[in-house]
Amino acid sequence: MRKSSLPPEWRILEGSVQYVQKVPGRLEWSSTCPQCGGTPHADGEWPDRFRMFTDGKPRAWCRQCGLIAFPDQFGSNRPDDEDLERWRRQQQEVELRRKREAERALALLENFWLDYHRQMTVEDRRWWRRRGVPDSLQDFWKLGAGSADIPVDGQWQSWPTATIPLLAPGGLRNVKHRLKDPPRGVGKYRYEVAHVPAALFLCNPEIPLEGHVYCVEGEIKAMVTWSTLRDEELPMVGLPGIRPPRSCIKELRRAEQVTLVVDPGAGEQGVRLAKELPDCRLLECCAKIDDLILATHANKDDVERLLRQARRVI
Numbered sequence: 001m002r003k004s005s006l007p008p009e010w011r012i013l014e015g016s017v018q019y020v021q022k023v024p025g026r027l028e029w030s031s032t033c034p035q036c037g038g039t040p041h042a043d044g045e046w047p048d049r050f051r052m053f054t055d056g057k058p059r060a061w062c063r064q065c066g067l068i069a070f071p072d073q074f075g076s077n078r079p080d081d082e083d084l085e086r087w088r089r090q091q092q093e094v095e096l097r098r099k100r101e102a103e104r105a106l107a108l109l110e111n112f113w114l115d116y117h118r119q120m121t122v123e124d125r126r127w128w129r130r131r132g133v134p135d136s137l138q139d140f141w142k143l144g145a146g147s148a149d150i151p152v153d154g155q156w157q158s159w160p161t162a163t164i165p166l167l168a169p170g171g172l173r174n175v176k177h178r179l180k181d182p183p184r185g186v187g188k189y190r191y192e193v194a195h196v197p198a199a200l201f202l203c204n205p206e207i208p209l210e211g212h213v214y215c216v217e218g219e220i221k222a223m224v225t226w227s228t229l230r231d232e233e234l235p236m237v238g239l240p241g242i243r244p245p246r247s248c249i250k251e252l253r254r255a256e257q258v259t260l261v262v263d264p265g266a267g268e269q270g271v272r273l274a275k276e277l278p279d280c281r282l283l284e285c286c287a288k289i290d291d292l293i294l295a296t297h298a299n300k301d302d303v304e305r306l307l308r309q310a311r312r313v314i
Contacts, residue, residue: 116144201238224290281310
């Protein structure tokens with residue numbers, strides 16, 4: 001999707017919604033919701049929960065809070081309840097179809113995701129090492145190299161990426177692409193399969209999320225932290241962002257205690273997330289934890305001391 005102005009029918013929402021985008025090939029726009037808001041996704045993509053349609057009678061629907069709206073909300077053009085219910089069912093069917101398409105795409109992904117790992121060049125491995133991930137763990141996590149299509153100067157271009165398989169005991173959940181040196185204004189992350197919930201990165205997929213679990217904002221940050229601690233039995237996960245989906249929070253609630261490590265500036269969002277996790281201690285570092293580890297050449301003892309600075313959230 002591309003940045004856009006609101007269509008004439010929806011100019012009434014000027015100032016009430018942000019991140020307006022046009023859906024290619026359709027009379028449809030997306031944005032934040034005037035009722036429940038919205039923020040950029042963990043992969044940097046703009047929020048698209050609120051969908052505005054102009055194909056016939058203008059109407060809008062929020063996939064998050066269920067709001068159904070229309071431009072002249074209190075005027076004579078208000079659709080009747082039967083029209084609204086019919087349209088709500090139609091949109092639910094669209095969402096169900098997208099879910100099924102995503103499930104089929106994930107099944108196909110099972111056949112080739114290892115190719116990203118196999119096709120890594122010497123330079124690709126060097127990129128991962130510069131990020132703090134040694135070759136042995138590149139192989140353990142099956143990290144790789146690929147590409148993703150992104151908009152550059154109004155045109156779509158294939159851009160080189162580093163790939164992160166999101167593995168779990170039940171199998172592959174998705175592959176996350178991290179763009180290498182992306183253009184200004186373009187988010188760093190893309191998922192191979194869209195329309196599925198963002199998943200946790202499990203540093204050791206064979207270790208259950210029980211007992212004391214360490215949770216780091218960002219997959220690569222979790223890799224570098226776990227690698228430095230040198231404890232294969234340590235339950236640690238990488239969060240897909242400071243606002244993870246409910247499915248991630250549900251998984252983490254199996255733990256007895258969580259130490260949550262967030263990026264500088266997380267502020268109230270970090271506290272809000274910590275309050276949803278069991279017996280949570282929160283650590284907001286002065287710098288991103290992987291940058292801190294690499295810049296100071298931190299060892300196991302250094303990182304353990306740092307993590308002990310996490311404080312319980314009341």
